[in-house]
Amino acid sequence: MSLKKFSELFGDLDSINSTNNKIEVLKRYFLSNEPINNSWAIYLLTGKNNKRFISGRYLKNLFSQIYEYPQWLIDTCYLKVGDSAEVITLLLKNKTTSRNKKLSNISLNELLSKTIPELSKLNEEEKNLRIKKIWETLPEDYHLIFNKILTGTFRVGVSIGLITKSISKLINIDEEIISHRLMGNFKPSIDSYDFVINKNINLEELNSKPFPFLLANNFEDKIFKNSINDFQFEWKYDGIRMQLIKRSGNVSLWTRGQELVNESFPELVDKMSYIKDDFVLDGELLVWDFKEQIAFDFSLLQKRINRKSPTRSIQIKYPIIFIAYDLLEINGRDIREIKLENRRIELEKYYSKWQNKNKNNITDIFRICDLIYPKDWSDTLTFKEKSRENNTEGLIIKNKRSPYTSGRKKGIWWKYKVDPMQLDAVLIYAKGGSGRRAGLYTDYSFALWKDQELIKFASAYSGLTNIEIKELDKWIRKNTIEKFGPVRSLKPEMVFEISFEKIQISKRHKSGIAVRFPRITKWRKDKKISDADSLENAYELMKKIS
């Protein structure tokens, strides 16, 4: 089977907006292709291929070399297109004069298991020649896919949920099962595809895999109509959501992004393996301040996430803790169907058992989350406002009778986040966006007053509507003071309300402060730049919180 069908599938998924039609197209694709190619398709479409064989910059340089295009011209094109792989694809059009379309029958499997991986084994000169040869012998319609896989930027508008749904419909098996089968490190092969579409459900095989995560919805006022006693309240920690699994003696630690991260947190894996029982726990991984008994800032956790096999000193410097919210499976018994309040009883029961039975103290790395008990709904507000003091993001509200289902099911769990902090700031720089926002100025930098000077304090990319983006883009083009590459400095004139979650001292920034999750919440056309906030206001905000 040639790459043709996959290329068509990509085109279809890219242009179809309706979910149902996407599912139909996917089903048709899976039905008409061999298992091995289907398995690669799943791999690509679920975004499991983040491997970058060659950088976009490298690809652009190579093209510039081979076809004698000035580098600046390719860069100018990039500003319009926003994706290196696509720029090269467009430029390659009608360039490949060779009539020999040897690769017109190449399969997705061959491309991904042979052609592309083999490139990594070549030296630079051989690699360049090979890529040129592929460009010239691959039909034009496949260039985009090839270049995108090469640069690790293959993305199309389908979610894992959509793939799950279409496979579930294909073989008539519950989405949960499929979702479970697709979790973790899916390695494309005939076997892995057969496993995914196996009509017999085999619990044994699902052993090391996490359950699909249950996610909380945004808070809705209608909850207030219910009795407060129907709900369980927890702090919303700002860490990494994970499932901690021990089955048949083996511990595995899975992130919500379906990554197995045992190697990054060996001390946790080690400690948990001394527990006699088997279990699946849902919880949050944090870097913990044992003196204050609160979580450290997320930025410290970032120092641990990407580090495999951390040294002992790193482990001491950034001590981690796993805080369990929920017990999903105990000694091989799947208890996701029972009510949350009963699961909580089990969780507490086992936690105290593990604490007492273990000679080495597990509480310095593993705990269960404390519950909060507001007296009434207005009291939840008081709690929520306190959340800044203990470095949490607000509250999680869970229906006590809820089973543990998968996905973002309505009416089960809610996140009740603390209101963001806000400052009014002046737009001073804009940069061209990439991808979907190519050709528009969509990356903005904002400044606050310090005496008579505007000092940059945050950058934000989101928060404006498409119409506002277009309007602002027009304004930016007309009010540019200077251009530096893709960045424009702008006439200070526009004021925006910027919301963010956290504010802290930072030596790295000229402003001396750093904010977390800055976003635009309002275009304050009613305000003049003299009405914008000052850095002093920002420092006050910081003091008020700590």
Add this chain to the structure above:
Amino acid sequence: MRTKQKYLIRYKDGNLYCELADVWIDPNKPVKKALITHAHFDHFTFGCEEYISTKETAILLKERVGDNIKIKTFEYGEEFKINGIKISFHPSGHILGSSQIRFIFAEEKWLISGDFKLQKDETCQQYEIVKTDYLISECTFGLPIFKWDESNKIANDISKWINNSPGKASLLFCYSLGKAQRLLREISQTNFKGTIYSHGSIYKMNNCYKELGIDIKDTIKIENKKKIDELKGSLILLPPSLSKGSYLKNFKNIQTAFASGWMSIRALRKRSGYDKGFAISDHADWDGILKAVNKSEAKNVFFHHGDSEALSKYLVEKKSINVLFFDR
């Protein structure tokens, strides 16, 4: 590169102007004498005392804006004089009646390309190579990422797009003058054999084209209250201005597409809000612009309309031609 030398044609108040003849080219404000390259609204404004164009352009303009404009017409290639300057229209291949305009004064030749394309288009006169000393060229698509496919390939893609969704009405948005007729002509030569409807603004232009001897397929004027079932599997041509707003509520079970050169870029396609984009344009692509510049044998070129920066820099680096810039 910038010189103080007085050019025969220059920019004045944002428009091309020939002082010696006192004529303006496609002015966007009322003037005494306006040469009109073609009948698109962004090349025309009301209130000029006199318009001068090709016969086809005059007919199309009158159909669009009414009869009470004073307009003088000339055939392609027919030379006329204003204040001693020889002027003539030449086909630019953009839409029916569209022209390049050549000026000759004291043996110096100037050519304004107007909007142009080199690609085949059976609904208008083929672009003519005109030799000149000075060329003023548009460069709407002046980047090498723009390379058009043959129009019959795009038409086949459109036909496939419609035929693959027999249960839906396929709404194709395109400019009502030029693009719509070109698409009609091309699509009628594909596998799509269903009914084609067109919006009033397009329908009117279709009739004009037919009266001017262009062979395009008959369409049915779309009525607001068409029964939904009737539209299944058919093609409906609409102007882009109707894609936003409430007009689409008249239809149920539709798929939408936009036919425009910009649709060759994925990000623009996604942002456009249409289900699909077909990259077909009545402007020259990168190679087309370079070819036109080259074939004109011009020694000096000015660019306007579009991203002229990259194209100018490219030609300057190649040293193939002298690139000039207007004082604006």
